[in-house]
Amino acid sequence: MNSRDPGTLAVERVKFFGQHRGEVNSSAFSPNGQKLLTAAEDSCVYGWDTQSGRLLWRHRGAVPRSLTTAAHPGPVRFCHSSPHGCLFASTSCDCTIRLWDVAEAKRLQVLQGHQRSVETISFSPDAKQLASGGWDKRVMLWEVQSGQVLRHFVGHDSVPSSDFTPSSDCSATGSWDSTIRMWDVRAGTPVIFHQELEGHSGNVSCLCYSASGLLLASGSWDKTIHTWKPSTGSLLVQLKGHITWVKSRAFSPDGLQLASTGYSYMLKVWDCNTGKCIETLKGVLDVAHACVFTPNGKLLVSGAAA
Numbered sequence: 001m002n003s004r005d006p007g008t009l010a011v012e013r014v015k016f017f018g019q020h021r022g023e024v025n026s027s028a029f030s031p032n033g034q035k036l037l038t039a040a041e042d043s044c045v046y047g048w049d050t051q052s053g054r055l056l057w058r059h060r061g062a063v064p065r066s067l068t069t070a071a072h073p074g075p076v077r078f079c080h081s082s083p084h085g086c087l088f089a090s091t092s093c094d095c096t097i098r099l100w101d102v103a104e105a106k107r108l109q110v111l112q113g114h115q116r117s118v119e120t121i122s123f124s125p126d127a128k129q130l131a132s133g134g135w136d137k138r139v140m141l142w143e144v145q146s147g148q149v150l151r152h153f154v155g156h157d158s159v160p161s162s163d164f165t166p167s168s169d170c171s172a173t174g175s176w177d178s179t180i181r182m183w184d185v186r187a188g189t190p191v192i193f194h195q196e197l198e199g200h201s202g203n204v205s206c207l208c209y210s211a212s213g214l215l216l217a218s219g220s221w222d223k224t225i226h227t228w229k230p231s232t233g234s235l236l237v238q239l240k241g242h243i244t245w246v247k248s249r250a251f252s253p254d255g256l257q258l259a260s261t262g263y264s265y266m267l268k269v270w271d272c273n274t275g276k277c278i279e280t281l282k283g284v285l286d287v288a289h290a291c292v293f294t295p296n297g298k299l300l301v302s303g304a305a306a
Contacts, residue, residue, distance in 0.1 A: 017048050019055055026078045030102065031085040033295045039076035045090045047105060057105040072098065077119050082127045089130060091118035097132055099147070109147040113140055119160040124168040129185065131171040133159025139173050141185055153183050161206045166213040174204030180218055182230070199226055199235050206248050210255040215272065217258055219246030225260055227272065237275040241268060253297040261291050
């Protein structure tokens with residue numbers, strides 16, 4: 001999808017990244033938009049050149065091949081680029097988080113502490129901390145430089161989604177208990193959530209802040225997306241239109257549009273001011289598992305099964 005002006009969309013297939021051997025669970029751009037990371041069920045993390053569509057490297061859990069180094073021994077559930085673009089992190093069903101050097105495409109650290117599959121990770125905007133969550137019902141806060149666990153947060157059910165506020169003071173997590181919790185991650189604060197957002201009638205499967213931090217969007221198994229005002233915890237609008245549970249969401253960099261995928265063959269784009277669906281994109285090869293805007297907001301990428 002090519003977005004030239006607010007509210008004006010030109011829809012076309014721009015690039016096709018087709019060497020995955022399993023479902024694409026997650027995708028993330030580097031801050032400069034020159035690289036695209038994808039994480040898949042085939043136990044691989046892929047690095048692509050966004051201009052040419054060329055595969056730069058593939059990290060996989062089995063025997064290394066050309067352009068390939070060892071990654072996770074299990075399916076890769078999520079990937080995320082650091083704000084400065086020097087690192088990226090990946091999570092897996094193998095219960096670990098792995099930190100990678102982008103320039104040299106090599107593994108730096110393996111973070112261990114979760115007891116079940118790690119489903120989500122998010123870097124703080126200052127790139128000093130990393131928040132993770134998974135099926136073990138724990139939220140863990142890590143120091144990026146040392147790889148040490150700083151804090152544990154408990155009280156949720158399984159945690160498949162997380163994101164930091166732009167100020168790095170708070171991390172929001174979505175859970176299978178149908179709630180969103182906001183955790184104060186500043187040192188010296190109590191290890192409890194300071195705000196809970198309720199309103200979904202199903203598992204909260206994905207969430208993200210807008211770049212300004214003024215909005216928080218959450219998607220759920222109840223087939224809706226909720227847009228919240230984090231400062232007050234108030235629900236601003238409920239977006240309806242997906243026919244299946246909402247799997248992924250992404251704000252455009254200017255915060256004017258929100259993209260979402262359901263567990264279906266379609267991707268929707270919403271106007272954040274009106275709450276109206278302004279585009280429904282169909283025709284992907286299989287279920288659309290992930291979506292992400294490029295840093296300049298001009299392109300939207302979706303990932304599906306191979």
